[in-house]
Each structure stands twice: as C-alpha cells, then as structure tokens.
Amino acid sequence: MSKGTGIYFDGTTSARHDVSVELTPETLVILDSRGDDLAEWPYADIEHLSAPKQVLRLGLNGEPALARLEIHDPAFAAEIDDRALTVDRSGATDRRARIRVIALSLVATLSLVVVAVFVVPELAARLAPLVPAGVERRLGEAVDAQVRSMLDTRKLGDRLVCGSLPVEQPGQAALEALIESMERAAALPLPLKVSVVRRTEANAIALPGGHVYVFQGLLDKAESPDELAAVIAHEIGHVVHRDGTRSMLQSAGLSLLFGMLLGDFVGGGAVVLAAGTLIRSSYSREVELAADAFGTRLVGRIGGDAAALGTILRRIDGGRKPGVRIWLDHPDVEDRVRAINVIAPPSSRAPLLDAAQWAALRRICAEP
Amino acid sequence: MLDSTVTRPSGRAQRDRARFLGEDRDYWRLMIRGALLLMVTLGIYRFWLVTDMRRFLWSNTEISGESLEYIGTPLELLFGFLVAVTLLVPLYGAFFIAALDLGVLGQLSGVLAFVLLAFLGQFAIYRARRYRLSRTVYRGVRFRQTGSAWRYAVCAVFWWVMIIVTLGLAYPLAQTRLEQFKMNNTFYGDLGGHFGGSARSLLLRGLPLWFLVIGPFVLAMIMAMGGVDWSAALTAARQSGDDTLGRIEGASPGFGAAVVIAILACGWVVLAAALLYPAFQALMLRWWLGGLRFGSVATSSQVRARQIYAAYVRFLWYSVLFTLAAGVFGAAVLFLIGVLGAVIGETATEIMVTAVLLVGYVIAALAYSTIYQVTVRLGLWRLGLDSLVLSGTGALDRVKAAGRPSSPFGEGLANALRVDGW
Numbered sequence: 001m002s003k004g005t006g007i008y009f010d011g012t013t014s015a016r017h018d019v020s021v022e023l024t025p026e027t028l029v030i031l032d033s034r035g036d037d038l039a040e041w042p043y044a045d046i047e048h049l050s051a052p053k054q055v056l057r058l059g060l061n062g063e064p065a066l067a068r069l070e071i072h073d074p075a076f077a078a079e080i081d082d083r084a085l086t087v088d089r090s091g092a093t094d095r096r097a098r099i100r101v102i103a104l105s106l107v108a109t110l111s112l113v114v115v116a117v118f119v120v121p122e123l124a125a126r127l128a129p130l131v132p133a134g135v136e137r138r139l140g141e142a143v144d145a146q147v148r149s150m151l152d153t154r155k156l157g158d159r160l161v162c163g164s165l166p167v168e169q170p171g172q173a174a175l176e177a178l179i180e181s182m183e184r185a186a187a188l189p190l191p192l193k194v195s196v197v198r199r200t201e202a203n204a205i206a207l208p209g210g211h212v213y214v215f216q217g218l219l220d221k222a223e224s225p226d227e228l229a230a231v232i233a234h235e236i237g238h239v240v241h242r243d244g245t246r247s248m249l250q251s252a253g254l255s256l257l258f259g260m261l262l263g264d265f266v267g268g269g270a271v272v273l274a275a276g277t278l279i280r281s282s283y284s285r286e287v288e289l290a291a292d293a294f295g296t297r298l299v300g301r302i303g304g305d306a307a308a309l310g311t312i313l314r315r316i317d318g319g320r321k322p323g324v325r326i327w328l329d330h331p332d333v334e335d336r337v338r339a340i341n342v343i344a345p346p347s348s349r350a351p352l353l354d355a356a357q358w359a360a361l362r363r364i365c366a367e368p
Numbered sequence: 369m370l371d372s373t374v375t376r377p378s379g380r381a382q383r384d385r386a387r388f389l390g391e392d393r394d395y396w397r398l399m400i401r402g403a404l405l406l407m408v409t410l411g412i413y414r415f416w417l418v419t420d421m422r423r424f425l426w427s428n429t430e431i432s433g434e435s436l437e438y439i440g441t442p443l444e445l446l447f448g449f450l451v452a453v454t455l456l457v458p459l460y461g462a463f464f465i466a467a468l469d470l471g472v473l474g475q476l477s478g479v480l481a482f483v484l485l486a487f488l489g490q491f492a493i494y495r496a497r498r499y500r501l502s503r504t505v506y507r508g509v510r511f512r513q514t515g516s517a518w519r520y521a522v523c524a525v526f527w528w529v530m531i532i533v534t535l536g537l538a539y540p541l542a543q544t545r546l547e548q549f550k551m552n553n554t555f556y557g558d559l560g561g562h563f564g565g566s567a568r569s570l571l572l573r574g575l576p577l578w579f580l581v582i583g584p585f586v587l588a589m590i591m592a593m594g595g596v597d598w599s600a601a602l603t604a605a606r607q608s609g610d611d612t613l614g615r616i617e618g619a620s621p622g623f624g625a626a627v628v629i630a631i632l633a634c635g636w637v638v639l640a641a642a643l644l645y646p647a648f649q650a651l652m653l654r655w656w657l658g659g660l661r662f663g664s665v666a667t668s669s670q671v672r673a674r675q676i677y678a679a680y681v682r683f684l685w686y687s688v689l690f691t692l693a694a695g696v697f698g699a700a701v702l703f704l705i706g707v708l709g710a711v712i713g714e715t716a717t718e719i720m721v722t723a724v725l726l727v728g729y730v731i732a733a734l735a736y737s738t739i740y741q742v743t744v745r746l747g748l749w750r751l752g753l754d755s756l757v758l759s760g761t762g763a764l765d766r767v768k769a770a771g772r773p774s775s776p777f778g779e780g781l782a783n784a785l786r787v788d789g790w
Contacts, residue, residue, distance in 0.1 A: 009508030014557060014767035016434070016507065050423040052389045052435050057427075065769060068437075068508040098416070101442075102405060105412040112410075142468040252464070260453055260784060262410040267733025271410060274726050 004076030006030070008038060011065030021069070021076070023083060028058075030069060039067065043084040056080065056089065109262065116257045116275070121283050124249035128242040133190050136245055140209020143244070147207060151197055162196040162216065162365035171364030174357040178229055181352070185301045186236055194232060196364050202316045206235040208244030216365045221316055225353035225361070230299050230309035237294030243287050250283055284329035289339060296340050304352045306344035310337035382433050386756040388749065389435065390428030395742055398424060403734040414783075415445040425746075426504060429753060432761045439510075440503035440776070448499075448780025452492075456784050459484075486528075489787045490521035494550075495778020496788060501554065502774040507764070512771030515553030517778070523549060535582055540570035543652075547659065556662050557767035564666065565659025573651055581640045588633035592626040646676040653752055664760035671755045679747035686739045694735070698728050 008019040008030050019038060022029040028046065030038045041060050051057035051070065056077035058069045071077045081087045088094055152160045163172030179194050190210045199215040206212045212235045214228070222228040238244065254276055263272040292309060300306035317333040330336075353361065402417035419442045426438035466477040498513040505511075527542035544567035551563035597620040604619035617623050650673040657669035701724055709717040782788040 011508045012769050014507040014509045014769075015765050049437055049439070050427040051437070052428055052430070053394075055435070057437065066439075066505050066508045066510060068505075101416060102409070102413070105405075105409040109408075109410050109412055139468055142474065252461075256457060260456070262412070264783070264786070265406040265411040265414060265734070266737035267407075267730040268411050270726060270729050270733070 002076075002079055004071065004073055004079070006072070006076075007070045009066075009068040010038065011063070011067035019069075021071070023079060028069075028080065028084075041069075044086070046084045046086055048084075048087045048089075056087070058087070061086075112257055112262055113275075116254055116279055117282075120250055120253035120257070120279075124246045124253060127249055128246040131242070131245050136242065137190060137209040139245065139248070140207050140211055143207050144209070144211055147205070147213070151199060151213070154198070156198060160197050162198060165366055167366045168364050170360035171362070174353055174361040175364060177357065178225065178353060178361075179232070181302045182229065182233055182236060182298060186233075186240060186298055188236070188240060190239075192236065192239065198365055204231050204235050206238040206244065208242070208248070210239050212236070212239070218316070219362060219364070222312060223315075224305070224308065225351050225358045226299065226305040226308040227312040228361075229302075229304050229352050230295055230306075231312060232295075233298040234291050234295035234309060236298060237291035238287070240294060241287070241290060243291070246287070247280075247283070250280070254279060281329045285331045288330050289336065292336055292340055293343060296344050300345045302352065303349055305349075307341060307346075310340040310344070313337060313340075383761050384432070384758045386429070386431040386753045386758065388428055388753045389430055390424055390746075392742060392746070395424060395746055399738045399741055403738045407730055407734060415442040415449070418442075419445065421741075422500075425749060429749075431506070431753075431756075432758055432764055434507050437505040438503055439505055439773075440499070444776040445779055445783070448776030448778070449783050450780070451777055452780035452784040455781075483525075485785065486525055487518075487521045488781065489785050490524040491517045492778055492781035492785055493524070493787055494520040495774075496782040497550065497778075498774050499776050499779045502771060506556065507767075509557040509767050509769045510771055510773075511557075512555050512774075513550075513553050514555070515549065520546075520549055535586070536578060537571075540574060541567040543567075543570065547656070551660065555770065558770050559663040559665075559763065559767045562661045563659045564661050565655050570651075570655050573655070574648070577644050577648055577651070580644060581637055584640075585633045585637045588629050588636070592629040592633070595622040596620050596626045597622075646680050647673040649748065650676045653748065657752060657756060663763045665763050666759050668757050668759075669752060669755040670757075671751050675751050676748065679744050679751070682747065683740055683743040686743060687736055690732075690735050690739065694728070694732060698724075701728075 002023050004021050004023075006019050006021045008017040009015070010017070017032060017038065019033075020031050022031065026042060028041045028043065030040070032038050039060075041058075045061045047059040047061045049057040049059050049068070054072065054074070056071040058071070058080070060067055071080065077089065081089045148160065158164070162168055163175065175194065175196065179192060183192050188210065192210045192212065194212045194214060196214045196216060196219060200217045201215050202217040202221045204212065204214045204218055212232060214232060214235075218231060219228065222231075258272045258275055263269070263275075295309055296306045299308060313333050314337055351358070398420055402413065402420065405413040406417060419438075419440060422438040422440065426436040429436045463477060463481045466473055466480070468474060494515075494517040498517075501511040501513045503510075524546060527538065527546060530538040531542050544563070544565060547563045547565065551561040554561035601616045601620040601623055604615040650671050653671050653676075654669050657667050657671075660667045702721065705717060705720050705724065708720075712720075779788065
C-alpha cells in the first residue's frame with residue numbers, strides 16, 4: 001500500500017487541509033494529520049479536473065459538494081494515474097474524445113450545408129403557395145415602397161411612373177390592352193399591376209403581390225410589341241410562381257442556417273456572404289429558366305411570337321459579361337435562348353398591338 | 369515552474385499575491401488548433417474552444433497560493449445556445465412581420481427591435497456572468513451571482529444612453545454603478561462581494577484622456593457648424609434633381625469646408641482613441657482591480673500603461689511577421705494557379721482564384737484574432753494577475769460553500785446575440 005501527501009478541500013468550507021493519502025486496492029483514502037479518515041474515494045468515481053501543469057487535481061464524481069484533492073508530488077500522481085482509469089494525465093483519453101467531437105461537428109456542418117443547398121429551396125417552394133394572397137399583397141406593398149425609393153434616384157416622386165400625363169395616356173391605354181390579354185390568359189391568383197418607370201436600364205422586375213416594373217430603357221430596346229410582351233410575360237411567370245415570396249422564404253432559411261448556426265467566428269462573415277450568394281444564385285438561375293418557359297408559353301397562347309423573348313434577351317445581353325458564372329443569378333443568355341426556342345411554337349401572325357398602338361406605347365414616357 | 373512541496377504557500381508573501389502560471393507556448397498551441405477547427409467546422413467548434421480557453425486561463429490563475437478551476441462543459445454551452453436560438457427565431461420572425469406593416473407599427477418596428485435587442489443583450493451579459501461564476505471553483509467552493517438580470521439590463525441600457533448623451537463623461541459613474549450592481553450580487557461561497565472603486569477617482573484620472581480625444585473634436589465641430597448657413601443648405605437639399613452636394617455648396621458657401629473639417633475631426637477621434645486606448649485600459653484595470661472586495665478581502669494593482677503598450681507592440685510585431693509570410697505564400701499560390709490556368713481553363717481558374725481569396729481572407733482574419741488573443745488578451749490577464757496585491761486574505765480560509773450551478777441559457781443567448789466575452 002503506497003502513501004503520499006496532498007492538499008484537501010472538503011467542499012463544504014474553503015479551509016485547506018494538509019493530508020496524507022493512502023492508496024488501497026480499490027479506494028483512495030484521505031487522512032488528516034492525526035490519522036483520522038476524512039474521505040474514501042473509489043477509483044472508479046474519481047474525476048480528473050483541470051489544474052496547473054504540475055498539479056494533479058481530483059474530485060469525486062456525482063457529488064454536489066465540490067471536494068478537491070491536489071497532489072503536487074509527480075511520482076505519487078503517476079501512481080494514482082496507474083490505478084484510476086479516469087485519471088488521464090497524458091491527455092490520451094481527452095484526445096480520443098476530442099477527435100470524436102471534431103468528426104461529429106464536421107458531419108453536422110456538412111449536413112447543414114446540404115440542408116441549405118437542397119432542403120431550403122424545396123421547403124420554400126412548397127411553402128410559398130401556402131402563403132395567403134392577402135399576406136403576399138401586404139408583403140408586396142411593403143417591398144414596393146422600398147423599391148420605389150431605390151429606383152427614384154433622380155427624386156422624381158410621382159413622375160417616376162410614366163403614363164399619367166395627357167400626352168402619355170394613349171401609351172398607357174395601349175399598355176393596358178396588352179396586359180389585359182395576358183392577364184386573361186394567365187389566370188392569375190391576384191390582380192396584376194404593370195408600370196413603366198423612368199429608368200435608363202433595359203430591365204424589368206416583379207415584386208411579390210403582382211407589381212411589375214418595366215424600365216423605360218427596356219421599352220427603348222424593344223423592336224416589336226411582342227418582344228415587350230414577352231419580357232412582361234416572363235415577369236408574370238415570377239408572379240404566378242410566387243418567386244418573390246419564395247426567395248424571401250429561402251433567404252430567411254439561409255440566414256437562420258448560415259447566420260445563426262454556422263459562421264460565428266472571426267472571418268466567418270465572408271464565408272456566410274459567399275455561401276449565401278452562391279446558393280441564392282443557384283436557386284435564382286433555376287427560377288429564371290422556369291419564368292422563361294412560362295413567359296414563352298403565355299405569349300404563344302395569346303397569339304404572339306413566342307420566340308420574341310429569346311430575340312430581345314440576346315439584344316439586351318450584347319455578348320458575354322466578365323465574371324465567374326457560379327456567382328451570377330441569371331443563366332447564360334445562349335442557354336436561355338436555346339431553352340426558349342425548344343418550346344416556342346412557330347408564329348406568323350400579326351403583332352400583338354397594331355402600329356398606332358405600338359407607336360403610342362413607345363411614347364408613354366414623355367420628357368419629365 | 370511550480371516546484372511542488374518545496375515552495376508550498378505558507379509565507380505571507382505568497383498569501384497576499386496572485387500570479388499566472390500558464391506559458392504562452394501552450395496557449396498558442398491551443399488557440400492555433402482551435403482556429404483551424406473553427407474554420408473547418410464553420411464555427412461549431414467554438415463551444416469547445418471557449419471551454420478550453422477558460423480551463424487554461426482559470427486553472428493557471430493562482431490567487432493566494434491556490435489556483436482557480438473552470439468546471440463548465442462545451443455541451444452545456446451548445447445546449448444553452450440551441451435553446452437561445454429556438455427562442456430568438458420566433459422573435460426575429462415577429463420583427464420581420466411587424467416590419468411589413470405599413471402603419472405606425474411597421475415604421476417603429478426597427479426602433480423597437482433595436483431597443484429590445486439592446487435589453488436582451490444586457491440581460492444575456494448578466495446571465496452569462498452568472499453561468500461563468502457558478503462554474504468557477506476555488507478551494508472546493510464555487511462562486512455565484514444573484515440579482516435580477518432584467519433590472520441589470522434596465523440599469524445598463526440607461527447608463528449607456530447617459531454615456532452617449534454626455535459624450536463619455538458619464539462613463540466613470542456608469543461603470544461604478546454597474547460594477548457595484550454586479551459585485552453586490554457576487555458571492556464566493558457565503559462571502560459577499562462589493563465594489564470599492566470610486567467614480568470620482570476614475571473621472572479625475574480619465575479626464576486628461578477624454579480631453580485629448582473629445583476636446584479637439586468638439587471644437588472642430590463647433591467651428592464647422594458655425595460656418596454654414598443651415599436654412600439655405602436645408603432648402604437646397606430638399607430640391608429635386610442630381611448633384612445634391614453641389615446645390616448645397618452653391619446655396620451655402622463654406623459647406624464643403626465644413627464637411628472637410630468634420631471628417632478631419634472624426635479622423636482625429638479615431639486616431640487619438642486608438643493611440644490612447646492602451647493607457648485607458650491600464651487605467652481601467654488598475655481602477656477595477658483596486659475596487660474588488662469579498663468580505664474583508666481587498667485587492668489592488670499597480671499595472672503600468674507601458675506594460676500594456678508593450679502587449680500591443682507584441683501584437684503588431686507578430687501581425688507584421690504573419691502578414692509578410694502570408695503575403696509571400698498567397699502570391700506563390702496565385703502564381704501557381706496562373707500557371708495551371710492554361711491547362712484547366714478559364715472558368716476553373718476563376719473558381720479557384722475566388723476560393724483561394726476567400727480561404728485566404730478567413731485564414732488571415734482568424735490569424736490576426738489568434739495573435740490578438742494571445743498577445744493582448746492573455747497579456748492583460750497575466751499583467752492584471754501578476755500585479756495583484758491582496759489584503760485580508762485570512763477570510764479566505766473560513767468560507768462556507770453555497771449555491772448551485774446555474775443554467776447555461778444566458779451564455780447561449782449572449783452567443784446567439786454576439787455579445788459574449790470570455
């Protein structure tokens with residue numbers, strides 16, 4: 001039976017006891033200076049606690065009182081280490097446990113990334129149709145106010161939207177005629193609201209709740225009413241597919257996964273941003289192709305030139321832009337045109353608006 | 369190092385001193401391994417890393433001859449965090465829906481969210497302190513904290529508003545009151561704590577620093593404001609059209625100069641604050657360590673400002689070394705990709721360059737943070753302890769144990785709200 005010395009705290013007071021420690025076959029016995037038993041700890045219940053390098057600090061598992069025994073003699077500490085399995089002075093047990101933790105957190109990270117890439121868009125697609133039209137309209141109104149102030153960089157106020165002045169009204173009437181025929185054919189869940197705004201970019205955007213903004217720059221680039229109708233039909237596709245609501249749900253899911261659970265470390269902000277952009281862009285490319293297909297079919301159904309979407313897309317694009325494709329939120333134009341031409345029925349009918357209407361529509365934005 | 373049995377504490381000298389026993393080398397190893405694991409687990413490893421850090425810091429902190437012990441576990445932290453997230457998600461959802469409201473609620477929702485999160489953040493800071501104290505053991509007896517975290521949050525938010533309103537002049541009184549709140553509710557077993565630092569001494573010592581930082585700023589702002597015809601400038605700003613700044617300058621000559629002076633004044637505040645920050649930290653550390661009381665046990669410290677400047681110099685020195693090494697290595701990697709580019713094609717090259725830049729950014733950010741943690745944070749911990757002098761330590765021998773371990777929810781909330789510290 002071997003003996004050594006230690007310092008003992010009984011866990012009920014902070015008084016320090018200089019003790020002698022005896023190692024029996026099954027237990028560790030702590031004796032005070034007069035030789036009385038202070039405590040007897042079975043080796044199996046001994047807990048190895050953090051301490052300075054040269055000190056072995058032990059406690060008793062499962063005890064509410066935090067009794068502590070400190071051994072400062074390295075040789076005696078080694079002897080206790082040999083007897084009590086839980087004492088791990090070399091750190092080998094801790095390393096094994098740590099490797100398991102690392103493996104598990106890697107698996108958790110991977111599965112959360114998989115959830116972000118595959119499960120979140122799927123969930124958003126399933127949930128979007130369940131959002132009531134009323135909620136979507138309110139969402140749209142809130143977004144609308146923000147988008148308008150973002151578009152209105154020239155501080156035009158009400159004059160941002162074309163079609164209200166007397167000289168513009170014939171154009172507005174032509175636009176409404178075009179929209180009405182499409183609205184009837186599309187069987188929309190909510191009323192459509194299409195406005196032309198004074199912006200020079202060749203672009204159009206759809207908001208949740210059925211608000212579509214066509215930029216004046218797009219109108220200038222369109223060479224036929226069918227081309228303009230095709231772009232609007234593409235945006236109607238976003239409205240019908242409820243893409244605005246969908247992307248909002250996706251963003252919420254992503255920011256939960258990548259904002260709250262993952263990425264909380266110095267430099268993690270860049271990872272969150274990059275992962276978010278990559279994943280959102282990949283969602284968005286699919287969404288665009290689906291809207292293309294919808295728009296193409298809609299224009300075909302109302303008797304227009306279904307391939308017009310491809311024609312105007314190619315004209316606006318004007319060659320490939322620089323940039324890594326995985327970061328872009330729209331697919332390559334040639335890919336889009338190819339997909340459009342596959343489903344576009346050939347058409348040789350008259351344009352959707354007559355020459356007078358089209359001329360009026362082109363003048364919908366008088367000089368401000 | 370600690371040469372056992374021979375230097376066991378018994379003399380008065382050791383009884384009344386504290387020291388830090390850990391070696392930088394061990395902390396470097398712990399922090400570098402932790403940074404790598406943080407990166408590959410996208411941050412999930414942080415609960416394990418922070419527990420390792422605390423174990424190292426606590427167990428190497430020797431006060432009056434005995435070292436502290438940290439008994440918290442990473443799984444507790446993870447659990448607290450998950451509970452906090454499940455509570456915060458519906459809250460964030462509610463804010464989102466409120467923001468969609470077009471009426472008063474929608475317009476106020478941003479302000480409401482900010483105020484509520486400020487309160488929650490302070491609440492979490494107080495509860496996190498409670499968790500850490502109840503996981504801190506000294507001589508077989510744990511620390512603990514009582515008091516209402518909501519009351520603390522109200523006080524803390526009030527004092528922070530006062531600090532902002534008074535341009536920092538209320539800071540000494542605010543710190544004193546908050547420290548009193550915390551320490552009056554802090555116990556080591558049955559030994560109650562309190563705080564003996566005085567607001568006036570902190571104010572008097574801090575005033576020179578305050579004048580150096582804020583004085584020139586206030587003077588410059590008054591000068592800048594005086595030179596502008598405000599009604600003309602406002603009228604011009606409201607007109608529609610492009611080039612708002614040009615119009616304002618036309619309506620009120622001197623506006624451009626005022627903007628330049630204001631920018632210079634802000635630049636001065638940033639520069640002076642950065643240069644004087646270590647001196648401020650020394651002041652705060654001396655004041656704080658001089659005010660801690662547990663029963664009749666009192667502490668004091670004579671940390672010098674130059675010691676803290678030395679820690680920052682060490683940080684800068686290691687940062688420069690790392691920047692040089694990383695720059696050379698990064699350039700080599702990009703060059704290699706450039707050479708490979710001819711073989712693997714344009715798109716693959718672009719993807720690889722993007723990936724290298726992203727990973728490089730993350731490595732650099734983690735590296736600077738690790739260097740900061742070891743040189744400055746650990747440096748300050750060591751300086752504080754090595755300079756600590758205790759009196760009345762006889763009381764430490766007769767403390768009765770009390771209190772239970774408290775829930776890790778506060779730490780989790782602090783982590784989810786990004787307001788957590790050590």
